[in-house]
Amino acid sequence: MKKIMVLLVFLIVGTSLISAERPYDKAAEATFEALRSGDYSILQPYLDDAMKVAFNEEKFMAFRDDMISKYGELRSYSFVKEGKTSGFILGYYNFEFEKANVTLRLVFREVNGEYLLSGIWIDAVNSREAGIPLGVALFFPVLGGFLALSTFYLLGFRRIGVAEIILGIILVGITLAIQPLIQNAPFLAVGIRSNSEVVAKGTVFVVFASIWLGFVAGFFQESLKYGLSKGKYLNEALFIGIGFGLGEAILVPALQAIQLATVGGVTPKLTTALASMLERYLATLFHAGTTVVLAYAYKNGFGKKALLSLSIAHGIIDTFAAYYQFRPSTVVLVITYGLLLAVSLFLLRYGLPKVKEEREEDRIVW
Template sequence: MRKVALIFIITMLAFYALAQQPYDEVAKAVFESLKTGNYSILEPYLDENMKEAFNEKSFNALREQMISKYGGLKSFEFIEEGKSGKFALAYYRFQFEKANVTLRLVFSQTNGEYKLSGLWIQKVVWREKGIPLPLAVGLPILGGILALLTFYTLGFKKIKGAELILGFFLVAITLFIQPVIQQAPFLALGIKSNADITAKGFAFTAITAIWLGFIAGFFQEGLKYAFMRNKRLKEALFVGIGFGLGEAILVPLLQVVQSFILGGLTVQLTQALLSLFERYIATLFHGGTTITLAYAYKNGFGRKALVVLSIVHGAIDTFASYYQLTNSQISLIMTYGTITAITLILLWYAIPKAKVEGEEGKVVW
């Protein structure tokens, strides 16, 4: 019996040794540091380049993003290993409260020891089952359609298809060109992610949000103004509605494509309903701004209206950008509160002017 027991113990120890990976100790340090927020646990396992690139600020920014998005960290396990040139790759599944996140850890060997040279999020699998994809995409689109119906009930029953198409075309231009302008300085600085931005502190994050917001405000309102000159007010309204409908359709579709590239899309019902409201109020906002721009141009204060609306739009998008960077709930509330208040003011100002305008004249664009 003693010999059998000894053989069993030796066998178990051999299996345990084989199951252990040479970089498990580093992975454990990654886990403990992310779980506790203690960077000093991980720092000794970083190579020199990683210590410089992934300093304590960068670590804290990444951790805050992951915890706020995925919940508390519970456990981790090894999945597989690989190789890329002189680097060893190891994939570990980190189990958070809301999702299983696969991290790709990149290792280099220094004096026979494995040091961490890189850390990447490879895949995210949410624990909670989201709503069906068609519903997740359809609810924001429904928000744009409801805005169109709102204007219809306000008396604008003659839908102008050409202007809707023009608005859709303008938002397509916006979605392709505006991000290039917004991201240019960050690419020049070597900043590749939200974590890189928030790692630089509150001041840099706030300045980034202002930059993103005001580029959006001035680009979109400037583009709309260029096409609103000499437009009749009702024509201008439907260009704005087309712009809002374009966002309601194209933005969710682009998010679906992006999410599939990054590892799938999981949308909760609450998120989808917020998106529905966001697209609804945004379409109303765009309708109000285009009427206002057309009216201001006709009455000799077009440039002043352009500047004011661009600043207002920029302020709204600044709150939205800060939320996207930090997941701050206060920023989210400020975004929805501000755009709702501004939209109501715009509609109160613009709708009566568009209603009393005559119907003579024909659109040409």
């Protein structure tokens, strides 16, 4: 009998502990309901003063729209674990979306006996959708770059400039280190830190943001290629451009893979991987074409005019690419690839015959 009583007491105590409400559960519930419904007024009473400024309705809607666009509709949530740091309580919750389970780290602070939300962070993303392994997905864009290299080989450019390809890859490293700093500077200056915050400001702002990002990329990259290719043999310039395309095909997906492996995300699909392969193939053709034309133009006295023209063309293409990052659309993607293909073919049709005609004594030496 005593054993039965002890068991009953244990069950009663255990049940009460399991069902005991955490002091910040109401704030967590409000966070879920606000994200699910899009009603900021549900969450606002549970924000501390600093959070009401940092996470105002515009920032909230941008955050929510970004989550919904990536992971689908929010279905449910559940408590995972608790942590503490410097007077704050960290509540880890699993938010179940259609396409992924997202672990949000909610930061709570006690204010006058009430626990208020003081911060919200994405801690991890685990895809719920079937896809291809990350290593396989990474292979496709790299393959696109090497298919472009093979295309030039089949076109008769059998003497591959390994040193020039390496120089092109180095240029990509410089681009990845510096270009984003220039592109992001005006956004950071006004407190914009994510794509979703750009989208939240409306179509006009998205268009101008896309133009800025696209033209910075165009002028920065073409200036780098111009500086390295002027005075080079056209064949050398060709492989510098190919190297630039290969560098993008290798380094950009590698950085994305590191981010995906660290934070998590939606598992890549085969269609997305194939699209990335096509994009890297076309981009490598484009970089090869622009670099040849820049080198030829410099040799014939109209280098700066060519630099300006190609930077503008590059900027227009990347404007559409940037817009697609903000607002994914099949139409925008097709326009981007169409422009990339058309400009690449035009440049290569103009430049490749000149590479084949070039003689050793045609090189400029200053």
